[in-house]
Amino acid sequence: MIRRSLARAYGAAAAWRRRRARLHPAQIRRLSAPVVSVGNLTMGGSGKTPVVAALVRRLLEWGERPAILTRGYRREDAPPGVTVVSDGEHLRADLARAGDEPLALARELRGATVLVGADRYVAGRLAERHLGATVHVLDDGFQHVGLARDVDLLLVSPSDFTDDAVVPAGRLREPLDAARWADAWLVPTAETAAIERFAVALGVGDVFGVEIEALGARHAEPFGEPVRGERAGVVAVAGIARPERFFTLLGAHGWRVDAALAFGDHHRFTARDVASIADRWRQSGARLVMTTAKDLERLLPFRPLPFPLAWLPIAAHVGPADAFEAWLRARLARARDARPERKGRA
Numbered sequence: 001m002i003r004r005s006l007a008r009a010y011g012a013a014a015a016w017r018r019r020r021a022r023l024h025p026a027q028i029r030r031l032s033a034p035v036v037s038v039g040n041l042t043m044g045g046s047g048k049t050p051v052v053a054a055l056v057r058r059l060l061e062w063g064e065r066p067a068i069l070t071r072g073y074r075r076e077d078a079p080p081g082v083t084v085v086s087d088g089e090h091l092r093a094d095l096a097r098a099g100d101e102p103l104a105l106a107r108e109l110r111g112a113t114v115l116v117g118a119d120r121y122v123a124g125r126l127a128e129r130h131l132g133a134t135v136h137v138l139d140d141g142f143q144h145v146g147l148a149r150d151v152d153l154l155l156v157s158p159s160d161f162t163d164d165a166v167v168p169a170g171r172l173r174e175p176l177d178a179a180r181w182a183d184a185w186l187v188p189t190a191e192t193a194a195i196e197r198f199a200v201a202l203g204v205g206d207v208f209g210v211e212i213e214a215l216g217a218r219h220a221e222p223f224g225e226p227v228r229g230e231r232a233g234v235v236a237v238a239g240i241a242r243p244e245r246f247f248t249l250l251g252a253h254g255w256r257v258d259a260a261l262a263f264g265d266h267h268r269f270t271a272r273d274v275a276s277i278a279d280r281w282r283q284s285g286a287r288l289v290m291t292t293a294k295d296l297e298r299l300l301p302f303r304p305l306p307f308p309l310a311w312l313p314i315a316a317h318v319g320p321a322d323a324f325e326a327w328l329r330a331r332l333a334r335a336r337d338a339r340p341e342r343k344g345r346a
Contacts, residue, residue: 030148034335039142042171052237052315056112056124067127070139072099072116074266088328100297141307150335152337154182158194208324211317219308233258234290235281239267258284269298278306
């Protein structure tokens with residue numbers, strides 16, 4: 001009863017924030033460069049990070065200089081203002097100041113700037129003025145309604161429509177009706193047919209598929225060296241929202257999971273945790289300890305590690321690729337044409 005009452009209040013507050021933003025558009029701040037938002041309706045574990053990385057890679061290929069604007073959830077050291085995690089060439093913040101996801105993105109996406117801060121508008125202005133940003137990718141931005149976005153991408157799965165309770169009674173961040181405000185839904189490719197009727201009902205005209213691919217595993221020491229040889233037993237370590245997905249993914253790609261250690265989302269590893277992982281690795285006889293890119297960032301400070309550590313990079317593919325690329329290019333062109341500075345030069 002208490003959870004349902006809290007969920008109703010939470011959902012009403014979320015709906016009010018979105019309604020207020022639409023009724024008072026002058027209060028929404030707009031950056032000079034186009035903004036592409038990637039978000040979801042649920043709490044954690046939806047695959048936003050690999051989708052953000054895929055978008056940024058595509059923008060880099062087009063000659064853009066993308067800036068990733070993110071909050072930096074559960075940072076240990078969150079100073080006021082904006083933290084520049086990467087200037088596109090060099091890392092400029094450590095784990096404590098950056099957070100695991102921004103640091104992982106910065107390490108992976110050379111050429112893209114990564115900025116962390118509660119005020120994404122201020123972060124974006126800094127990126128435009130001092131880091132040469134030509135486009136912004138707003139990480140986990142669907143509920144960040146105070147910042148105008150030109151492309152609003154929403155990750156959706158059928159489970160969002162079967163478990164439709166708002167937190168704390170369920171996993172939704174806001175009522176399902178909010179999904180209608182997305183420009184396009186990104187759904188698991190195998191489930192596009194199951195979800196299209198919901199898109200039609202809510203008036204969302206564009207639905208694209210997302211496929212997640214596990215790439216070749218890489219060693220933490222020496223950093224980035226490909227794991228070669230036969231895929232054998234591993235101790236799997238995951239401190240993410242849905243660790244069971246990672247364990248299943250390992251098995252699906254030929255790794256035998258001899259032991260699975262699940263920690264809380266964004267878990268801050270301790271020396272005691274590292275010793276416990278080492279004990280399980282020795283007891284299991286596994287070849288490696290395998291982890292995620294985010295967990296890697298939280299384990300690297302303990303180098304040299306008492307076990308061989310590797311991580312499994314994940315890539316997202318949005319498709320049909322040609323259709324999505326044409327759609328995104330058109331949206332960005334339309335956004336630039338609508339900018340006041342562009343109109344002033346016409």
